[in-house]
Amino acid sequence: MLSEKSEQFIHNLRLYLITSGKKDKEVEDITAELSDHLAEAEKRGKDIHEITGGSPEAYMESIKDELETDYKGLLKSLPVFFIGVLAYFIMGPAVRGGFSVNIVQLTGFPVVVLVGLAIYIVFLQNAGKKQYSDQKMFVYAMISYFVLTALFVAIMLGGNVLAPPIYTAGPLANNIIAALCAIAFIGLAVWSKTWFTIVIPLILFGPSLVMARMELTEETILYGSAAVTIIACLAIMIWPLLMKAKKQSEN
């Protein structure tokens, strides 16, 4: 059994390596090897500093530099990530029967998704490398959430003010879009091997489906669900990564 400090170190190393795009197999290998080493060292009364040479941060980097980056895997997961976030944003309006898109949203969305991805990768890498405490991790996560939420809201709502729609879906198109989004969520669930991506849309868009049939204004429905939608959408971004890290630490 490893001490809590060592467990934490291994967990952080795994998080850091995975968010650095390293191959799962290699990450698993080196973390298992280091766990074994730490267990042996602790039996002899040594502690983690003797292994990392005093700076966990520098040590993690030295491991990262030697592992291969899985560019292929990264390239594969990027479109999946993109489609997932896109589905989260358009399913709401489609379910409410009011999907439309304008040029600001069309061009701004991919940029914001990429910025969001960058913020999360930097955040999770730092959290691993600098051994954030839970409190610090929470504060930084909140700051990242806030920045991204502001960006998404600016694009989605600001777009409506700045530019006229270039496409407005009719009833049939809205249903097709909603169905495509549902398929995307199921696909995501299969890909990430978690029910999360099916359960959350159900919770989010289920009420919208009901609300759309009630006597509420489009705006009330929109604002009511927007906040929840965005938070869930961001959670979706990091969930697969955290699940992956958790699964590996259980192994």
Next chain:
Amino acid sequence: MLKGILEGCLLAVIEKGETYGYEMIERLEEYGFHMVSEGSIYPVLIRMQKEGLVETVMKKSPSGPKRKYYTLTEKGIKELAEFKEKWLELSSAMNRLF
């Protein structure tokens, strides 16, 4: 240069028989290498494996979890011979200098 020396040390330790990370550190300490920080061998081992100098196999350890054991490959044996040659040259030059 220090990195190269650590690689040479590890090649020499592994040559003495199949071994694993923690045991390598213990052996190095027995030989008097107290200046090597324990973790520093792992980035070097990863590189050596990538370069095909060592082969690894996972085996069950007496303490439970699987453990990674290292042996030298043909290429590793050759590399060690080259390292020894360079080291002898360097150390005799150092000795003359001191």
